[in-house]
Structure formats: C-alpha cells, structure tokens
Amino acid sequence: MAGWALSTVVSEAFLNAIAAEGVGDGVEVAGFRQAFNLPMLGALDLGVDLRIVEVSFGMHAHHGDRLHAVIRASGFVHLHGDTPMPAFPGAAHVRGEVLVRPRIERFADGTFVAVLDLRDSELMGMALEGIDGIETDADAVAQMGQMLFAAVGGELFSGLAAELGTVGLELDDEHAAFLDELGVAVGPAEIEMHDGAMTVGLPSNLGVSGHAEAERPGGNGLAVAIAAGSLTALINRLVSDSLGMAIPADLDVTASEGRVGGRMRNQRLVDSPLLPDLRPAVRTTVRPRLVDGNIELSLREAWLELPLVPAPINRLNRWIGGVASRAPLSVSIPAQAELPVRPGSDAALRVEVTDLSIRPDGIALVIDASL
Numbered sequence: 001m002a003g004w005a006l007s008t009v010v011s012e013a014f015l016n017a018i019a020a021e022g023v024g025d026g027v028e029v030a031g032f033r034q035a036f037n038l039p040m041l042g043a044l045d046l047g048v049d050l051r052i053v054e055v056s057f058g059m060h061a062h063h064g065d066r067l068h069a070v071i072r073a074s075g076f077v078h079l080h081g082d083t084p085m086p087a088f089p090g091a092a093h094v095r096g097e098v099l100v101r102p103r104i105e106r107f108a109d110g111t112f113v114a115v116l117d118l119r120d121s122e123l124m125g126m127a128l129e130g131i132d133g134i135e136t137d138a139d140a141v142a143q144m145g146q147m148l149f150a151a152v153g154g155e156l157f158s159g160l161a162a163e164l165g166t167v168g169l170e171l172d173d174e175h176a177a178f179l180d181e182l183g184v185a186v187g188p189a190e191i192e193m194h195d196g197a198m199t200v201g202l203p204s205n206l207g208v209s210g211h212a213e214a215e216r217p218g219g220n221g222l223a224v225a226i227a228a229g230s231l232t233a234l235i236n237r238l239v240s241d242s243l244g245m246a247i248p249a250d251l252d253v254t255a256s257e258g259r260v261g262g263r264m265r266n267q268r269l270v271d272s273p274l275l276p277d278l279r280p281a282v283r284t285t286v287r288p289r290l291v292d293g294n295i296e297l298s299l300r301e302a303w304l305e306l307p308l309v310p311a312p313i314n315r316l317n318r319w320i321g322g323v324a325s326r327a328p329l330s331v332s333i334p335a336q337a338e339l340p341v342r343p344g345s346d347a348a349l350r351v352e353v354t355d356l357s358i359r360p361d362g363i364a365l366v367i368d369a370s371l
Helices: 012-023 140-164 176-179 229-242 310-325
Strands: 004-011 034-038 042-059 068-078 094-100 102-106 112-117 123-133 167-170 190-194 197-203 221-227 250-256 259-265 281-291 292-303 332-333 335-340 348-359 362-370
Touching: 004 012, 004 229, 012 197, 012 362, 034 190, 094 292, 102 167, 102 197, 167 250, 176 229, 221 229, 229 250, 229 348, 229 362, 281 348
Parallel strands: none
Antiparallel strands: 004 197, 004 221, 034 042, 042 068, 068 094, 094 123, 102 112, 112 167, 190 197, 221 362, 250 259, 259 281, 281 292, 292 332, 335 348, 348 362
16 A cells, blocks of 8 residues: 555544535525336326435445435425326425445646545435425325335436536645645545544655554544655745745755654755755754643754764764753644635634644644534
C-alpha cells in the first residue's frame, strides 16, 4: 500500500450532521414522469413531484467501501390517463435505501472531486411510508400504494437519482493546486469503512516521507493527519497566506516524537546540483501541545547550523541553543474556530482540536465538530 499524504477519519455522527444541515427545510427535486406496465393494473403513467426531507448515512464494515444511505422524500404522485388505481388523497411519504460508493479522486488535469453519485448506487429497497389523508395501512388505497412502490420502486428511484445527480465537492485545478504542494498523487483515494466511521486516505507521490494515518475520533467529530513529508508545503502555505506574500527564504519542516523541527535558509542564488550548498541555517525545534483550550507552541531549541565546519561544532551550537531556550518562550493559539459548512453557507461549523500528536510519520489531530 502506498503511503498517504493526507488522511481523514469521518464519524457517522459528523457526516449526518452535515447532511442534515445541507437538507435543511428540504431540497426540491425536479418532477419527472414515467410509464409502467403492471400485472392486473395494466399501463400506468406516473408523474412524480418530490421534495427530499431527510438524508442519513450508515457506516458499516460489512459494506466494504460503500455508505448505506437512507433518503426520505415527500410529494405527490399523479396518475395520468385511464387507470383502475384510485388517486392518492394527499402527499406520499417514501423511503429509499441505497449503497453508494464515495468517489474521491485527484485527476491528472489538476482537478479534484469528493462526491456521491446516486446514479451509480445500488438500490436496497424503496417503500411507501404513508399517504396524507389515510390513517391506516389497511386502507385499500394504502395497500395498492404499497404494491405500486414494491413493483416500480427501482424505476422510480432511478428517475429520482437521475434528477439528483452528484452531490459533494468539486475543485478546479486552481483551487486544488495545494494538493500538488502537499505531494498528493494522481488517482483515487483509498476508502475504508468501519462501524460508525470512514477513513479516506489520499496516496502520496514517490519521495514523500511518512504516512498520514488519522486516529478514530469519538462522538461527533473527525480526525485529520498529514504526512511528515507534506509538512513543509503546508507550513509554507500557511505562513505565506498569513503574510500575503511568498516567504523570501527556504523553510523546511520535519517531525519527530512530540516535536516539530524547522530549518530556515536564504534562497539559493544558483540552483545547481553541481554546486555545493554552503548556506548557513537557523534550526529550531518546537513542542506543540494542548493547554487549557489552546495550542501552545513552545520553543525547545534554537541554534545556528554552519556549513564546512566539523560536526562537533554544530552539535555544540545545538546544545547551547537548547540551554538558551530554557527561558520561557511560547506562543498560544486558540484550539477552537468557526468555519463555514460550505462556500456561500451562513451555517457555521464549530471545531475544536481535542487531541494533538506528533510522530516521525507526521502530525495527527482529533477534532470535535458541531453545528
């Protein structure tokens, strides 16, 4: 298995909270019309106008890499032409259950998608849950309605799925360029389904060190991990975005047990493998940890690394830098933030980092999220 540059573990509760916010008061689906031939009832010409009122997902290991989705809809079923079946007195409430495989992939043209395509889903069942104006399932109209949906539910769901199409995230090459910087390889993500959670790993290019393996979160949360070899690109982007300009120096970042190392050098004037790299570097190690709802970044070492000097001199510089940094020097940043659920949404996702681990393979975060 190739290493992962990035990975995330999404809990079932978190995905369902996002789905509930996305559905909101309901999602209108364009009406469609289909004709059927049924035993005893003959030809039926149905017009269907539905509104999606609920979408929920189940994550189960025995479903492999597929989600169990339950879609509930309410609306009107119109019977056109001559038919022995009586018209429904009110809105119908239907439930469809499908297995759908998430499609998460980085393409050679630079684009990226993370979507669910209901058109490629496997229908497990579709049922009529009730009809407004009918109080009991023993009513003849309700019984005929159950028979109708049992017979043509698959075809009706195919029409509904065709109208819904794909839902999810699609990034063009410009907005997905950061994945190149992080060393994400072209190709599909690796998806592993667990009971109550789903792991998504984005494979890394050759030469990216480390393996981003996120931990299983608890409750309504998710976990994120980034490989050690992707840290340099991530930190450079974060700092550049903060400054509003590219960093006028070379900044390299590494990870070890409990600490993050940094090396800053001036940019090379001539980038040629034929010339030795004689740039001095400022080296640091920082210990990140969670303290009272904040991420505390504590400086543990700071020293000057010189080229063309015996190794003991640089080791002495490091020892002196470690002693000097015993003076309290730390920066705290909030471990909580509010993020938009999706672009253009007024709903805010409140996130809080509840666990932070640094290891040689990379960095892993556990995040509690709520709407």
